[in-house]
Amino acid sequence: MRKGEQTRTLILNEAMALASQVGLEGLSIGALATRLGMSKSGLFAHFGSKEDLQLQTLKQGQARFEETVFRPALNEPRGLPRLRALFANWFSWVEQNSGAPGGCLILAASIEYDDRPGAVRELLVAGQRELRGAIAKAIRLAIDEGHLKPGTDPWQLTFELFGIVLATHHDRRLLDDARALDRARGALERLIEAHQIQAAS
Amino acid sequence: MRKGEQTRTLILNEAMALASQVGLEGLSIGALATRLGMSKSGLFAHFGSKEDLQLQTLKQGQARFEETVFRPALNEPRGLPRLRALFANWFSWVEQNSGAPGGCLILAASIEYDDRPGAVRELLVAGQRELRGAIAKAIRLAIDEGHLKPGTDPWQLTFELFGIVLATHHDRRLLDDARALDRARGALERLIEAHQIQAAS
DNA sequence: GTATATAACGAACGTTCGTTCTATTATGTA
DNA sequence: TACATAATAGAACGAACGTTCGTTATATAC
Numbered sequence: 333m334r335k336g337e338q339t340r341t342l343i344l345n346e347a348m349a350l351a352s353q354v355g356l357e358g359l360s361i362g363a364l365a366t367r368l369g370m371s372k373s374g375l376f377a378h379f380g381s382k383e384d385l386q387l388q389t390l391k392q393g394q395a396r397f398e399e400t401v402f403r404p405a406l407n408e409p410r411g412l413p414r415l416r417a418l419f420a421n422w423f424s425w426v427e428q429n430s431g432a433p434g435g436c437l438i439l440a441a442s443i444e445y446d447d448r449p450g451a452v453r454e455l456l457v458a459g460q461r462e463l464r465g466a467i468a469k470a471i472r473l474a475i476d477e478g479h480l481k482p483g484t485d486p487w488q489l490t491f492e493l494f495g496i497v498l499a500t501h502h503d504r505r506l507l508d509d510a511r512a513l514d515r516a517r518g519a520l521e522r523l524i525e526a527h528q529i530q531a532a533s
Numbered sequence: 534m535r536k537g538e539q540t541r542t543l544i545l546n547e548a549m550a551l552a553s554q555v556g557l558e559g560l561s562i563g564a565l566a567t568r569l570g571m572s573k574s575g576l577f578a579h580f581g582s583k584e585d586l587q588l589q590t591l592k593q594g595q596a597r598f599e600e601t602v603f604r605p606a607l608n609e610p611r612g613l614p615r616l617r618a619l620f621a622n623w624f625s626w627v628e629q630n631s632g633a634p635g636g637c638l639i640l641a642a643s644i645e646y647d648d649r650p651g652a653v654r655e656l657l658v659a660g661q662r663e664l665r666g667a668i669a670k671a672i673r674l675a676i677d678e679g680h681l682k683p684g685t686d687p688w689q690l691t692f693e694l695f696g697i698v699l700a701t702h703h704d705r706r707l708l709d710d711a712r713a714l715d716r717a718r719g720a721l722e723r724l725i726e727a728h729q730i731q732a733a734s
Numbered sequence: 735g736t737a738t739a740t741a742a743c744g745a746a747c748g749t750t751c752g753t754t755c756t757a758t759t760a761t762g763t764a
Numbered sequence: 765t766a767c768a769t770a771a772t773a774g775a776a777c778g779a780a781c782g783t784t785c786g787t788t789a790t791a792t793a794c
Contacts, residue, residue: 335791336741353648357559361782373784374742382782434648443644446706447554447635453707460708491700491716498703499696505647506654507661515692526727536761537771562752574754575772583752 340378343368347389348396352434356386356441356452386452393437394459401425402466411477412524415470419493423516426500435505439498464490480527489527496520541579544569548590549597553635557587557642557653587653594638595660602626603667612678613725616671620694624717627701636706640699665691681728690728697721 346368351359361382365375379385405418430436438459445453468486475484496519503512547569552560562583566576580586606619631637639660646654669687676685697720704713 339741355556355558355645357556360780362780371743372782373744376783377741435644440644442703442707443636443641444556446703457707464708487712488716488719491704491713492697492720494703495696495698495700495720496693497696498699499692502643502647502695502699503692506643506658507665511688512692515689518689519693519696522727526723540771561750563750572773573752574774577753578771 336378339370343375343378344389344392347385348393348432348437349434351386351389351393352430352432352437352440354434355444356390356437357444357448359386359389361385383451387455390437390441390452390455393431393441394455396431397425397436397438400431402463405470410470410473412474412479412528415474416520416524418467418470419497419520422497423500423513423520426497426504426516427513429505430501436501439501464494467493478529480524481529484527489523492523493520496523537579540571544576544579545589545593548586549594549633549638550635552587552590552594553631553633553638553641555635556645557591557638558645558649560587560590562586584652588656591638591642591653591656594632594642595656597632598626598637598639601632603664606671611671611674613675613680613729616675617721617725619668619671620698620721623698624701624714624721627698627705627717628714630706631702637702640702665695668694679730681725682730685728690724693724694721697724 343364347359347364350364350367354360359382361376362372365372368375379388401421402418405414405421408414408417425431426436430439434440438456441452441456442460445456464487467490471480471484471486471489474480475482475486496516500512500516503509503515544565548560548565551565551568555561560583562577563573566573569576580589602622603619606615606622609615609618626632627637631640635641639657642653642657643661646657665688668691672681672685672687672690675681676683676687697717701713701717704710704716
């Protein structure tokens with residue numbers, strides 16, 4: 333009962349790396365087995381189907397994002413500090429290739445499965461809804477703490493912040509533009525500033 | 534010589550539709566041939582290789598974007614009107630699924646090939662560089678016309694505007710969120726306003 | 735240390751992949 | 765109408781795909 337879990341984790345880690353490069357759909361059991369030095373059938377036995385492998389791989393990716401980007405931010409005091417920490421972590425995450433050699437697995441899957449019905453898409457949507465909700469909540473707390481203007485629309489701000497992250501990932505990976513991180517941090521600060529309660533000018 | 538071009542166009546149109554759903558890498562010659570009611574080898578003869586088919590399909594996608602979103606905006610007077618028209622067209626483009634049933638082919642390919650070296654990636658990068666440059670130029674013209682503050686950084690603003698588009702596409706397609714378009718238009722207006730030369734307050 | 739459950743293997747299944755031939759139609763031109 | 769050429773079809777290829785099977789090796793529990 334122990335050995336199984338162990339190699340399963342090994343497989344999923346390698347699967348995340350491979351899928352980040354070729355996509356969850358491009359992920360092939362044979363290639364994955366070769367990379368791990370094990371047999372196709374031996375690997376396959378850990379999952380009942382390819383779809384299950386895809387699901388478990390995505391779940392692993394979501395978990396890694398959550399524990400790398402999101403959870404550490406909760407240590408910061410609620411309000412602006414927490415919100416800033418969240419996006420600082422997120423930018424760092426993007427900077428270091430989003431936890432996988434081929435970039436963020438979740439982002440890639442979001443485009444790959446945006447019109448491919450099934451369990452993978454549903455998992456993706458659920459994760460995205462949860463994340464968006466959590467960001468909006470952090471914004472709401474910042475309003476309650478008096479850090480942001482009461483008129484701030486949490487969902488609108490969430491939308492715009494998410495756009496900054498997407499643009500950063502895009503510029504870093506496709507265009508290999510190192511300035512993306514600076515631009516992202518600048519955009520974040522100016523966006524926050526625009527929603528901040530103004531002190532004496 | 535004429536019939537060939539004709540069916541070639543037919544093939545590429547269908548290829549765009551299919552690739553938008555399964556990706557340029559997931560695009561298969563057999564499936565494409567079946568959809569068109571022709572033989573695999575007959576279709577294949579129009580392109581020397583699968584990579585060539587992918588390249589031509591992407592080129593077609595880029596051309597469609599250019600003539601649907603970009604070129605019409607050039608009819609507007611330079612400066613803010615042209616910039617607004619460009620993004621109004623772009624938002625409409627996203628609203629109607631970016632010209633293909635599976636969403637924007639270019640966006641999908643950008644993620645699919647962001648770490649897959651080769652001709653497709655190079656075409657993608659070239660197209661993206663050109664587009665970014667064109668947007669930055671439109672911004673620069675708006676500065677010259679006195680519509681935007683002289684201190685405006687064209688590349689920074691381009692980055693942020695592009696982020697809005699990415700977030701819109703994401704929310705519309707993965708989350709099926711109809712409010713995305715409104716949020717995008719709102720974000721655009723506020724971003725422009727922040728860079729506008731302020732009249733009397 | 736032996737019995738048993740679990741994990742991994744190797745071979746084969748039927749499909750589909752991209753690609754290469756050769757043959758047969760359809761088309762444009764003299 | 766005849767001919768040259770371009771366009772399509774059909775069959776076959778080796779490889780890879782996901783999956784199933786029966787068997788062997790290994791780890792766990794008594």
